[in-house]
Amino acid sequence: MHAQLEFKRFIEDTAKRNKSPIVLALDLTREDRDELFKRTLKVITSVSRSVCAVKFNHQMILPLGLYDRVTTLVNEVHERKIPVIMDAKINDIGHTNEFIASQYFSAGFDAVTANPFAGFKDGLEPVFRMAKAQQKGVLVLVHMSHSGASEGYGQIVLDEKGQRISQFEVFAQKALRWGADGAIVGATFPETIARVRSILGTDVPIYSPGVGVQGGSLSRALAAGAKYAIVGRSIYESDDPAKSAENLRRSTVASD
Numbered sequence: 001m002h003a004q005l006e007f008k009r010f011i012e013d014t015a016k017r018n019k020s021p022i023v024l025a026l027d028l029t030r031e032d033r034d035e036l037f038k039r040t041l042k043v044i045t046s047v048s049r050s051v052c053a054v055k056f057n058h059q060m061i062l063p064l065g066l067y068d069r070v071t072t073l074v075n076e077v078h079e080r081k082i083p084v085i086m087d088a089k090i091n092d093i094g095h096t097n098e099f100i101a102s103q104y105f106s107a108g109f110d111a112v113t114a115n116p117f118a119g120f121k122d123g124l125e126p127v128f129r130m131a132k133a134q135q136k137g138v139l140v141l142v143h144m145s146h147s148g149a150s151e152g153y154g155q156i157v158l159d160e161k162g163q164r165i166s167q168f169e170v171f172a173q174k175a176l177r178w179g180a181d182g183a184i185v186g187a188t189f190p191e192t193i194a195r196v197r198s199i200l201g202t203d204v205p206i207y208s209p210g211v212g213v214q215g216g217s218l219s220r221a222l223a224a225g226a227k228y229a230i231v232g233r234s235i236y237e238s239d240d241p242a243k244s245a246e247n248l249r250r251s252t253v254a255s256d
């Protein structure tokens with residue numbers, strides 16, 4: 001097991017050690033659960049030196065079971081001194097949100113993702129409170145990567161002063177105010193990354209998914225201000241995941 005380290009420090013240290021801003025997204029799909037487990041473990045072991053964190057999607061918890069095989073996989077990642085993020089996109093009332101987060105933290109996850117549409121009071125506040133107390137992280141969705149994301153995150157709303165503003169700008173301000181450990185902004189919207197970065201400064205790092213299969217560019221996302229890139233299929237569905245992850249990592253070092 002790794003020593004308990006505040007999440008933000010943990011991922012920063014790992015990124016420095018492995019010289020990588022790549023967060024491996026594990027969203028594999030296999031009908032056979034044994035096969036799913038074995039394949040996922042194989043991807044973890046083969047790419048671990050090229051990434052700074054591993055993210056599990058909710059879809060993996062369903063077939064593998066949180067306190068069953070997922071915990072085994074989380075421990076495997078931790079043995080390599082790499083943090084593990086649970087992409088739960090927590091989005092309910094405070095009472096259930098708190099229990100959801102507590103289960104993921106008990107299972108060993110170092111951070112959870114949350115949806116700011118749920119709001120703070122009686123929504124995400126208990127999640128933030130618990131995370132701070134346990135040195136865990138909360139990453140907030142600010143603008144998602146798929147085209148339909150503009151319908152919600154890109155809609156024009158009125159801020160507290162009645163000024164017209166984009167929903168994602170409001171969420172970026174909230175990420176800062178709530179003390180989020182990260183803000184998620186799709187690599188498919190590089191101008192949005194730059195705008196969010198101008199709101200957040202360097203206090204809240206930007207995590208950018210949507211690189212590769214979804215059409216986003218890793219170098220553009222990083223140049224626009226993302227600190228980490230979340231990458232799934234371009235790594236685990238390639239013929240050689242280790243090589244693909246290492247090539248991605250190297251491309252970020254070269255552009256430094």
Ligand code: O7M
Pocket residue numbers: 025026027057087113143144145146184185186209210211212213214230231232233234
């Ligand atoms: O590289 P991919 O397209 O195979 O996978 C992208 C991963 O990023 C996958 O795990 C998604 O759930 C996640 N993701 C998005 O693709 N878009 C978003 O807007 C947000 C996320 C995410 O990680 O949210 C925390």
